[in-house]
Amino acid sequence: MYRSHVLVCGGTGCTSSNSPKIIEQFETLIKEKGLEDEVKVIRTGCFGLCALGPVVVVYPEGCFYSEVKPEDVAEIVEEHLLKGRIVQRLLYDETKSSEQVKPLKETDFYKKQNRVALRNCGVINPEDINEYIAYDGYQALAKCLTELTPEQVIQIVKDSGLRGRGGGGFPTGLKWSFTAANQADQKYVVCNADEGDPGAFMDRSVLEGDPHCIIEAMTICGYATGATEGYIYVRAEYPIAVKRLEIAIAQAKEMGLLGKDIFGSGFDFDLHIKLGAGAFVCGEETALMTSIEGNRGEPRPRPPYPAVKGLFAKPTTENNVETFANIPTIIREGAAYFASMGTEKSKGTKVFALGGKIKNTGLVEVPMGTTLREIIEEIGGGIPNGKKFKAAQTGGPSGGCIPVSLIDTPIDYDNLTAIGCMMGSGGLIVMDEDNCMVDIAKFFLNFTVDESCGKCTPCRVGTRRLMEMLDKITSGAGTLEDLDKLEELCYYIKENSLCGLGQTAPNPVLATLKFFRDEYVAHVVDKKCPAGVCKDLLQYKIIADKCRGCTACARKCPVGAISGTVKNPHSIDTAKCIKCGACMETCKFGAIIKE
Amino acid sequence: MKTIEELMALRDAAKAKMTTRDDSSAVTRVVVGMATCGIAAGARPVMNRFTEEIEKRGLTNVTVAQTGCIGMCQYEPIVEVTEPGKEKVTYVLMNPEKATKVVVDHLVNGNPVVEYTVGAIKK
Numbered sequence: 001m002y003r004s005h006v007l008v009c010g011g012t013g014c015t016s017s018n019s020p021k022i023i024e025q026f027e028t029l030i031k032e033k034g035l036e037d038e039v040k041v042i043r044t045g046c047f048g049l050c051a052l053g054p055v056v057v058v059y060p061e062g063c064f065y066s067e068v069k070p071e072d073v074a075e076i077v078e079e080h081l082l083k084g085r086i087v088q089r090l091l092y093d094e095t096k097s098s099e100q101v102k103p104l105k106e107t108d109f110y111k112k113q114n115r116v117a118l119r120n121c122g123v124i125n126p127e128d129i130n131e132y133i134a135y136d137g138y139q140a141l142a143k144c145l146t147e148l149t150p151e152q153v154i155q156i157v158k159d160s161g162l163r164g165r166g167g168g169g170f171p172t173g174l175k176w177s178f179t180a181a182n183q184a185d186q187k188y189v190v191c192n193a194d195e196g197d198p199g200a201f202m203d204r205s206v207l208e209g210d211p212h213c214i215i216e217a218m219t220i221c222g223y224a225t226g227a228t229e230g231y232i233y234v235r236a237e238y239p240i241a242v243k244r245l246e247i248a249i250a251q252a253k254e255m256g257l258l259g260k261d262i263f264g265s266g267f268d269f270d271l272h273i274k275l276g277a278g279a280f281v282c283g284e285e286t287a288l289m290t291s292i293e294g295n296r297g298e299p300r301p302r303p304p305y306p307a308v309k310g311l312f313a314k315p316t317t318e319n320n321v322e323t324f325a326n327i328p329t330i331i332r333e334g335a336a337y338f339a340s341m342g343t344e345k346s347k348g349t350k351v352f353a354l355g356g357k358i359k360n361t362g363l364v365e366v367p368m369g370t371t372l373r374e375i376i377e378e379i380g381g382g383i384p385n386g387k388k389f390k391a392a393q394t395g396g397p398s399g400g401c402i403p404v405s406l407i408d409t410p411i412d413y414d415n416l417t418a419i420g421c422m423m424g425s426g427g428l429i430v431m432d433e434d435n436c437m438v439d440i441a442k443f444f445l446n447f448t449v450d451e452s453c454g455k456c457t458p459c460r461v462g463t464r465r466l467m468e469m470l471d472k473i474t475s476g477a478g479t480l481e482d483l484d485k486l487e488e489l490c491y492y493i494k495e496n497s498l499c500g501l502g503q504t505a506p507n508p509v510l511a512t513l514k515f516f517r518d519e520y521v522a523h524v525v526d527k528k529c530p531a532g533v534c535k536d537l538l539q540y541k542i543i544a545d546k547c548r549g550c551t552a553c554a555r556k557c558p559v560g561a562i563s564g565t566v567k568n569p570h571s572i573d574t575a576k577c578i579k580c581g582a583c584m585e586t587c588k589f590g591a592i593i594k595e
Numbered sequence: 596m597k598t599i600e601e602l603m604a605l606r607d608a609a610k611a612k613m614t615t616r617d618d619s620s621a622v623t624r625v626v627v628g629m630a631t632c633g634i635a636a637g638a639r640p641v642m643n644r645f646t647e648e649i650e651k652r653g654l655t656n657v658t659v660a661q662t663g664c665i666g667m668c669q670y671e672p673i674v675e676v677t678e679p680g681k682e683k684v685t686y687v688l689m690n691p692e693k694a695t696k697v698v699v700d701h702l703v704n705g706n707p708v709v710e711y712t713v714g715a716i717k718k
Contacts (some may be wrong), residue, residue: 001650003659004643007617038646040615060658063616084629084661103618123616133602134609142599256596264597 002040004081007057007134008120011046011208011322012201012240019043020071022057025073025399029260029552030081039081045120045209049109051361055122057104064104065090095136096241114341117165117202117351118365119327121209126244140217140331144223145265153224156329161333161347166192166283166320167395167424168500169346169413175317178307179225182315187216187227190292190311190318193234193241194276194283197396198447200427202351203321205363207234207241208323215271217327220306222269225317229270233288236275245273280397280451284499285318287453298455299499320425322351339502342368346412355500356393356429357383369410376430387432389565391515395424396445397451398504400511401437404477420514422507436533437516438523442470443509450499459502462493466509467478478524487513528595535579544569546591553583553592611655621679623657623702625649626672636671637690644672644691648698657702671718676701683688685713 007024008014026041047055052066055074063086065076072090079085086101094107104110115121124131134349144153158173170569179187191214195203207214218230234242249271252258260268274292281287289311290296312315324346330338339347339585346368352375355361359381366375372392376382383389389403402409402423410414416423449467454460469486472478490506490513499502513520522530529537542553542562547569553568554562561577564570572583572592584592596602618626626643629632645659647700665673670687677683684707686697693711700706709715 001612001646001659002615003646003661004614042713059616059618060622060624060660082629083634083663084627085663129610130605131613133606134613138596138605142602263596263599324630347696387644444702514702 001296002038002265003060003359004039004233006039006041006081007044007059007122009045009053009055010043010046010240011050011053011205013046013050013116013237014055015240017054019054022056022068022073024079025070029074029077033077033082035077035081042237043127044478045121045126046118046205046363048113048118048362048363048365049092049555050363051359053079057122060304061086061101064092064095065099067155075126076345077467083573087394088370108381109362109364109379112370112374113365114327114367114382115365116210116338116341117206117322118363119329120213121363124210125275126209126211127247129212129248129255129257130392132210132378134529135173136332137212137328138216139220141257142263143331144220149428150180150226153220155330156331156335157224160326160330160338161335161342161345162323162326162330162412164320165322165326165350165425167398167422169423172319172323175307175319176221176225178227178305179227179315179317182308184315186229186314186315187225187314188311188316189221189225189227189230190285190289190306190316191218191230191321191324192285192288192318193232193233193236193238193321195215195235195238195321196278196280196283196451197398197427197443198427199353199426199429200396201353202363202426204238204555206321206351207238208244208254208324209314211241211244213328214240214324215248215252215323217269217510219258219262219269220327221317221319221324222265222329225315226389227317229266229272231272231274231292231311233274233276233282233292237274237278242273242275248272249259260566269522279453280447281453281499281501284501286501288318289316299501301498314560315482317432322426322566337531343410343412343415345414349413350426351425352426352428354428354430355381357387357432357435358430359384370413371408371410373407375411375428376407380430383432387434390431390433392437392445393429393431393440393508394427395422395504395507396427397447398422398500398505399424399427401440401515403515404535405515420502432532434530434531435521436529437471437512438474439531439533442467442507442510445505446468448505452501452505456496456498456502458493458496460497461506462489462497463502465489466493470509473520475524475536476523476527480521481514481525482524483517483520527543532594538579540572540577540579540583540592540594542570542572543591543593546589548589548591550588552586552588556582556586558582603642607655611653614655615658617656617658621656623676623679624675624703625657625659626662626675626677627659628665628671628675629661630668630671632664632668633671633673638672640691641672641674641689641694641718644694645698648695649702654698654700654702667713670713673713676707684710687713688714 056065093525287299694716
């Protein structure tokens with residue numbers, strides 16, 4: 001028996017901030033102290049609180065050590081593991097308490113969360129199938145294969161009210177029933193793990209932290225729809241996820257949980273991993289299947305839908321990672337349990353990747369219907385540096401934004417659609433008063449311009465023209481007429497593009513136009529950028545009253561645009577100024593402003 | 596894997612190895628005083644005996660942890676046993692043999708070994 005378990009986060013976030021080195025240090029020092037038979041070190045998936053990484057949790061005390069550096073390990077081993085004294089200085093502030101350590105689940109970040117898809121992330125060792133089984137893994141599969149008919153499985157998924165978590169929100173049970181209804185000599189299950197939205201990392205974390213649950217869910221889907229083969233299409237840029245999937249598939253095969261005659265039911269299922277080369281369009285379901293087939297990743301017209309003619313022209317069910325991650329719990333705990341969470345038309349929970357101007361950057365899972373205010377202010381810990389919340393961007397380049405006036409909207413598929421936004425896959429980027437909304441629209445549009453596959457004209461040419469119009473506006477050359485043209489072109493692209501990428505590409509522009517038209521107007525009429533982001537519209541000025549003539553700015557200016565004599569107010573030659581902002585940073589008296 | 600029984604047996608075996616990570620209040624906690632005074636008085640062999648015995652007897656709802664100085668250094672090694680919903684029992688002047696008896700009587704059969712407790716010594 002190991003009296004103590006040391007869990008070190010091995011998700012991508014913590015790995016890039018040195019967690020492998022921390023694990024190595026723990027293993028060396030624990031051996032040095034002769035504790036290797038008493039203390040076990042485990043590499044887990046993501047804990048969610050990425051802002052505080054690298055994360056180390058020591059059980060049985062449940063101490064949550066944050067921002068641990070390799071050089072801190074010696075102290076944890078010496079003090080905590082050897083002498084039983086908790087290292088207070090490394091504890092996550094919220095868990096500090098006068099008596100003993102406050103459990104993590106009682107902290108603001110975790111207490112409003114309800115983890116279904118992420119239930120094992122940061123809890124088990126993803127590279128050990130036994131730990132997954134210890135937490136009730138593969139029981140749902142056993143139940144399906146030994147007790148339920150495929151029709152019953154589909155009915156349970158239908159009853160649960162689960163909807164596709166990739167962004168579309170299509171009812172999962174219904175999707176499965178379409179494939180099940182089609183007769184064919186071969187059917188397929190495909191897991192879409194081509195997570196490409198900037199700022200989104202939900203799927204990656206599930207694959208890294210709990211790969212077996214995806215294998216279990218895909219096998220269940222295969223049984224329900226009559227498919228015997230599955231593909232996981234995962235980005236090559238997710239090396240940790242790929243490695244853990246490979247390990248998990250090998251372990252499941254060895255234990256007979258994948259392969260022939262699973263649980264003596266006569267049902268066979270096999271899984272393959274297909275690496276994506278990083279094209280955003282391959283996240284679109286038909287483009288993804290074209291890519292698996294070995295062709296250039298381009299979408300194809302629907303109908304025929306994948307349920308009729310999908311991968312290799314066979315009936316195919318394609319679901320997103322997070323959708324699959326909910327399946328084992330739904331089967332094990334029942335449809336009613338899942339349906340008890342969420343809102344009337346959106347059941348269960350949703351994982352969001354919180355990013356941008358927020359204190360607790362990380363991964364959160366909340367019941368549908370939680371308000372944006374709760375996510376940002378309570379779980380996310382609010383906006384840093386005392387800035388004011390302006391908007392939250394959801395759904396990445398296909399989504400829109402929620403302005404501060406709608407911060408109390410309960411988040412579910414239908415509410416977001418109603419306000420002209422989109423659930424999307426779950427990226428949630430928080431913006432404060434320093435963000436220019438025109439610039440944000442430009443950022444996302446720039447992404448889709450780059451990622452458009454070029455097959456259809458509205459997307460290929462249309463998005464580029466949109467980009468040029470936005471450039472015109474942010475450079476101060478725009479007119480009010482341009483705003484109308486911009487909007488018109490957006491609708492044209494939406495209506496005429498071939499696939500989801502083009503149909504949703506104008507969303508960031510439309511949403512910002514809808515909620516922040518005044519900012520666009522400020523750019524074209526006043527030729528000003530209210531947030532002070534768009535360089536062409538900015539001017540740096542020295543306030544004569546505040547300037548002491550210290551010459552610091554003049555010495556710092558790389559282009560010699562600042563002139564003046566000692567102890568007399570300086571001035572900036574706007575013709576020479578390159579708007580680098582160096583003078584403003586240098587000034588100790590707050591005499592330089594940009595407007 | 597051919598039957599659900601096989602899976603459940605595997606689960607129970609795997610779960611027993613993960614009690615350490617269960618921070619719910621449903622787990623019995625054995626806490627050994629491991630400050631300088633405790634270690635000098637022989638706390639480590641006591642703690643090791645607890646972990647060995649707990650594993651040997653397949654107790655799946657017990658964790659063993661260390662703590663610092665409890666304040667009664669003359670009575671070290673001190674061991675505290677907290678069962679869910681019950682008052683904490685403090686054992687003093689422990690040694691490995693006494694540890695075995697505590698595991699058998701208290702943890703397995705639910706009868707605290709009164710003569711090893713701090714109350715018995717002080718009288």
